[in-house]
Amino acid sequence: MKKSDLSVHARLFPDIKHLQGVAKKYGTPLYVYEAEKMIDQYDKMIQAFSSVRKLSIHYACKANTNLNILKLFKEKGSGLDTVSIQEVELGLLAGFKPEDIIYTPNGVSSTEIKKVKELGVRIHIDNLSVLEHFGQDFSSSYPIGIRINPHIVGGGNEKISVGHIDSKFGISYYQLAHIKRIIEITGLRVEGLHMHTGSDILDVEVFLKGADILFQAAREFQDLEYIDFGSGFKVPYKEGDVQTDIYELGKLLGKKFKNFCNEYGKELCLVFEPGKFLVSQSGYFLANVNAVKQTTSSVFACVDSGFNHLIRPMFYNAYHHIENLSNPSGRLRLYNVVGYICESDTFGLNRQINEIHEEDVLCFRNAGAYCFCMSSNYNSRYRPAEVMLYKGQDHLIRKRETFQDLLRNTVEMAF
Template sequence: MQPKDLLQLSEQFGSPLYVYDADKIKSQYNRLTKAFSKVEKLRINYAMKALSNVAILQLLEGMGSGLDTVSIQEVQLGLHAGYSPERIFYTPNGVSLEEIEEVNALGVQINIDNLSILEQFGAKHPNVPVCIRINPHVMAGGNANISVGHIDSKFGISVHQLPHLVRIVENTKMNIVGIHMHTGSDILDIEVFLYAAEILFDAARHFKNLDFLDFGSGFKVPYKKDDIETDIEELGKKLSKRFNEFCTEYGKNLTLIFEPGKFLVSEAGQFLAKVNVIKQTTSTVFAGIDSGFNHLIRPMFYGSSHHIENISNPKGKERFYSVVGYICETDTFANNRRISELKEGDILSFKNAGAYCYSMASNYNSRYRPAEVLWMNGQGHLIRAHETFEDLIKNQIGLPQIATAQ
């Protein structure tokens, strides 16, 4: 997409606006499958929590992707988007046994990360195929909030609890078909990932009839020029070789599963917002936009950096601006960032806005959530309309009439 295309979309659909490039999503999917082409049985399960719009799910379903889900609502969205139950994995954390049983009734693959729930579920449903999520105790990820495989993480069953885990499986005679891990997001060091993979292999040796090993994801994408990213090609070469060796040792050709989210959709997304006001103080020039952390919370929540361009004046002289939102909080997107000279009414584009952006949006300050557009075959297709006041009050119930009469 060129700046002129984005400007045209902002005029056509209004701002703020999320725009996703279908070709970029497809190229990332193909890049990952090509990197692991030496593995005979490979499965990509898109982590839909990154971006759960039904049109995006359908785009990936058409490419052969499965789904990684973390809630019953995500499972239901996946089924609604056309995924068959056997292509949906359900990996919750901290949910009730009742929710897990409800999801199981839908026919999807259950992944359990808690000894208590494992024992309860196994005792009641010993014949149901179950995957077990282990915690490898490997610290990986670019931020404490997205590092989920370390020793203090709430996710997974500790590898040190394997003897207890095995006893539960033996006592309940439950059907374990897969082992899963996820160390965290924004992984830079491939050797750390490979080290964690060996822990997964060790855990798998305790189970004799597995069908798959799920390595999670967490691949880092570049957020700015010359930024570091996970070398998928090198990882594919090294892990494929080791995985194939393990399959030979195990005596069975297992399926290798990944569950990428950010890797597939982050770079495909751009967030467009209009400059409402330029405010000069004694030391800072603020660019206030028609958005806030109600639409894009990652810079405030994770400290993430999104490259910002003035697509209305891309070749203008650069000046320093602090880009801030219209929320009644300190919602700063960028401090003293070099951006082509801004004027009120200009359109800014925030890059890498495809993952964990719209999906984390809210109605804080009673603001509406923005529209979403899919750019495909040279055209913009509306895939979610801007919210309205009717959306805001749809589920609200006013004070009962009897109370207002008193």
């Protein structure tokens, strides 16, 4: 891991006046995404693993499924990582070829898996029962990948750590014998092995430990085409924050992978599925200050949004750096930034922010991943619009919802 260098990020950060203009043009609350930052992150991964001859980056689209973002990564040459049939269909609509889409579900119905199979995408299976049923139905006619649980504790907290022994994800590394027995009986063809240990992983040693486990498992399969290490790279959320050293990982894991391929006797493809790493820092959430409220112990900045639009601070206790776009040079004061939902609804406690006045626009950084896609209509509020900044221009990529959107699927009864 290494300390963050936000000076690079600052060079890519949109001009404050531009963001102010975008907020005025489209209104708030508003999600804004910087396409060039996404491209920069994608290029970093390519550069970090330049020593690997066969490398495939698949954008984990659950982080942000806006169709225009999918198209942007498709144009860069990325593949797509999906977890639902709807994400698969969005990927196909964005122009991805079926063979460039990986589908790794968890706990879905056999009906959905069969529908995805008909679409021709790559399927990863993480359940012995599902593996057996799939093998009985399709045998060797449809190659699959298997998600292994390496029993590694990785991730920023328990809600985003998915590779430990009590996780619902993956087939245990200690069940390899059972996996092989199912394959021998059904004739299944396994083309890839996959793992994902969690998000916000600080240390490259976690990936290297996982690599050793996955390489050991791979020795049990004779006809692999790829090994998929998922993702989980940590991005910085504030000055001095630690982040995954992607270049150090590329150097060390690239060497391990090359050595394994030499031992295996075949050049495999190294696959990664980054989501947050690619889009988190590209996103800015803009909210207007409705009121500044002083109590006996605190000063609250109340904005025109809530956890219906940005749930990560309430759900994961996630940190989003907050800036005052309207008064960037004002004196620093302490604020609790809160939303308008009628229950505890806090974005940040005791934050030092340039002095805030009513009608100021606040900017929440790192809003590109798991923000809009986790939004809701709680309290019957409309979900925000989305705007993409591309080559210096702003483009509306999702309209703000209206009252009719709230009623679109309602069926009225007669009383």
